[in-house]
Amino acid sequence: MYPEGGGREAHKREEIRQYHHSFLWSLVFTIPVFLTSMVFMYIPGINHALDTKVINMLTIGELIRWLLSTPVQFIIGHRFYSGSYKALRHGSPNMDVLIALGTNAAYFYSLYSVLRAAISPNFESTDFFETSSMLISFILLGKYLEVLAKGKTSEAIAKLMNLAPETAILLAFDECGNLSGESEIDSQLIQKNDVIKVIPGAKVACDGFVIWGQSHVNESMITGEARPVGKRKGDNVIGGTVNENGVLHVQATNVGSESALAQIVRLVESAQMAKAPVQKFADRISKYFVPFVIILSLSTWLVWFLAGKYDGYPKSWIPSSMDSFQLALQFGISVMVIACPCALGLATPTAVMVGTGVGASQGVLIKGGQALESAHKVNCIVFDKTGTLTTGKPIVVATRLLKNIVLREFYEYVAAAEANSEHPLAKAIVEHAKKFKEEEEYVAWAETRDFISITGQGVKAIIGNKELVVGNKSLMLDTGIQIPDQALDLLLEAEEMAQTGILVAMNREILGLIVISDPLKPAAKEVISILKSMNVRSIMVTGDNWGTAKAIAREIGIDTIVAEAKPEEKAEKVKELQMSGLTVAMVGDGINDSPALVSADVGMAIGAGTDVAIEAADIVLMKSNLEDVITAIDLSRKTFSRIRMNYIWALAYNIIGIPIAAGVLFPSTRFRLPPWVAGAAMAASSVSVVLWSLLLKNYRRPKSLDALQIRGIMIE
Incomplete structure (x- = not known):
């Protein structure tokens, strides 16, 4: 029924499946790499086997790590290469560029090291294959958790799409209009003007109006209004709502993509995809931040490399498993990975998606x-x-005639003029006029000519040989009609009671006054x-x-x-x-x-x-409730509070993380952040931003509104 939304949901499921599949395969290769480089080296017997030379100084352990990390780098990690290419082609480097640079630096340095060990009898290599493979694995885990969490932000759409029933009971009628049979059909086959039978407990299959029966319908899934709404002949119903007790016969008006439910789904989808202006701030930062990070990471590597080369720090600082070049390389890669601005990019869209989804569920x-x-x-x-x-449902509460005319005849003229108007006050007058024609099966009004509706003032029309003007005081004055003092007094009296007085003039003379109240x-x-x-x-x-x-x-x-x-x-x-x-x-x-x-x-x-x-x-x-004005403002304030917190967290994370990754703590504490740990931390920051946005799903409207609702129920 909703191919666009269904296609998008299928795409999301496929994206989640692909990241899950890629992460599991990366684990298959990465775990042995991790074990051979960081665990087995401390186990007697196994470490000896791994240190056995294969060719010159190339060991079995290095060969295993090389063979296992290569598919992770180039097959499983292919998405980062393609993402980098697309980003650079459009002149906007992104996180894929940083990941590709960081993992390639670790992989190709390690490749150089093992190949040199294989051809040189005196060169002892030190590889970083675990850095590249573990980095890719942690980033894939982060992306998997991210798309999994982002998938939950669209639950509002999924729930809306699932409201439509799969089948409906179609009623058939003979030539005389008598019911001749019923059949169960796919709800997508319903056509405009079809008559659908809705039994108690069933969902209404389409938008329409009741032509027979009465019941209460739960519309909370569409409007957010918890109380069932009474429905009887002539009342409108919305597709996807639930019929609670009686049987209804509903004539379809809007079906398929024209239905209220389909329009709501489209509206929520487009809302969730639309960028908030504040997102431009993040886009601008990301545009300049990635090149800045690349320069910063190269500078970090260069500073540490030159410091090591020219004895800028004691040799005892260098871990036994590496030299000064490798130490500098690790610092550079860690900076490149941890500074990825993906959390910044997720700060706004995830919160907007959740906020609009929550809003839809609240009506x-x-x-x-x-x-x-x-x-x-x-x-x-x-x-x-x-x-x-x-309420927007005004009713006529009084009629004051200033000329000698029968009340029924007065309303015949007024209703004939107002029947062409869509204004609520005009409809109230027409409804009141119908009371004088209760004995007539079909209500028909006199034919009008030269009908003119003056927005905000009233109407003019010619009925028979009478010129009728119906409207407020300003319309009468603009038309040049004299308003007698008695009519002005009646108008003032109505206004003081918060009622509206409608003047009626025939042939440029005030005929009477209709007093309308709109509670x-x-x-x-x-x-x-x-x-x-x-x-x-x-x-x-x-x-x-x-x-x-x-x-x-x-x-x-x-x-x-x-x-x-x-x-x-x-x-x-x-x-x-x-x-x-x-x-x-x-x-x-x-x-x-x-x-x-x-x-x-x-x-x-x-x-x-x-x-x-x-x-x-x-x-x-x-729901047409005034309280929802407060809900809309309060929800938007809560959403933007989340966005601000997301930005603060993402920026603070980088401000704190980059210096640590660059090694500011290393001289005093010997603490350093290996690239794979930096990758895990970067992934965690992205996931934390998404999860923080997801907490909006627990939004509750202000308690003061709950008190109003309870009072409203008591009044009813």
Whole structure:
């Protein structure tokens, strides 16, 4: 159902298998090399056999180490040669270059040493074959553990992909629309408008809407919302969610790659692959760091070599198994290996992958590293009102007629005009008007001509021979319609009660007033309070009138408001705040919020909002809960705290490790870091960075939000 994600998962599994396979084969060859060079030499009898000369001064032990380390260097270690070639060809040397240089230095010096021993009767060789083979083995182990750990960062995608059921029950209907049979089919074969039967305990196979039955559906795997959601005829369902009790018949709307689940998978995948701007910092460091390390390691070798050649230190410092050149070579190789900046390169992408995956599991879809990085800097949030701070499900609570007209006829005209509008207030009016037509099986409204929707103000239309204008006070004034004092008083009264008054004018005379209430979301006041405690300023920008806006703001604790704002004015307010030095997030749900969502540093779309708003946003709040604004900011702050710690660890590791590898402790303590130990330490640093990022999987949202959720359940 999701070939892209499935292919990527298969690629990751194959990568893990290849590193595991390479590491095991390297062990097969490396363990005997290690034993012959560092263990058997101390065992009587075995050491004598290994020291037996084969050709001139070439011993059996050296010959065994040469033969066993060669396949490790050139066959198992081939990936480092190809990686080095590609990196150098693109002019950006990476860790493969350092590994190839370090292991080649050890291998080819050892090769020179044993070949010279084979042709010279007086030359006693000392080889570093164990250095090259053990170095490659430890790096392969580190890479294996790294890809294994990185594989776990994408568990969110794997879990999402596994939500879709393999089969579905397809219902068949006869020509009269009666149920004629059912059959089990592969869920990938479902077509748009097919009717699917969902039994209790089964997963919904596709996006659609209920045409028969009622039940509760667990949507937590998609939205993160733990409570089951009641579903009945007309309600939408999401593919991958679980039907809990009743039987549902669902008509498919979005299938395959168009489904919500497929879109979420694609969004999370693209988010995890997108680079955060902070990653550029690591890329710049790596670009210059690798050449610097090569120069540093050559300088280390040269300093120690010249010091040994010109008696810069006592001969007693040199271990009995090597000479001054070999000691210098070991220091140089150790510096080259331990300074590898791979931990630096992993610091950001691993944390971003885990952070976006955790966000998806919490119902907060973050569209990549850019959004994640911007969100942690947010110190000002601009809220839309309708559908964001309020439930977005307004209802008509009163009607005030100012002219002599039958209420049913009044709503016939108003609903005919508003039926063409997508605004939530228009839908509330149409729904209310339907109550006057309950006896009619099919509701139809009068035909309209010259319909015009004025965003943020209202609508105009001609119905029959009547010119109708429905909207707010500014629309009436712009149209040149006189508003009587009685209507102004009713408007003021509604506004003081945090309600919205919609004026209706027919033939340029005010006919009446419709009073609409859109209840506040339960947690709105607490969310604003928590944001204040997080040093985040809250502002409300709405297209609604000033009176209603002030009443709502007063109730939830917002000090700064902008009312009667058109879409372009919302975007201008966002830019104005940005110009004052604030990092601004915009939270909205409607088409009219899209310009502001795009203009903001971080656009947050309420998941139940319009497709346009969701497309324009950087973060999508799937549950449509205001609390998730806090979750998004808190998660981004926690993620970037991990990234900072990763950078500090990676840089501190190099600052401490490089001098030790270069031998600063050797004169006073005789302590040195053999290249294979440096390789193990380098691999450990990379794995530790990945594991530190993986700890983000244990993220828990702020405890203050858990208290809100408990209160919300009690209210319900």
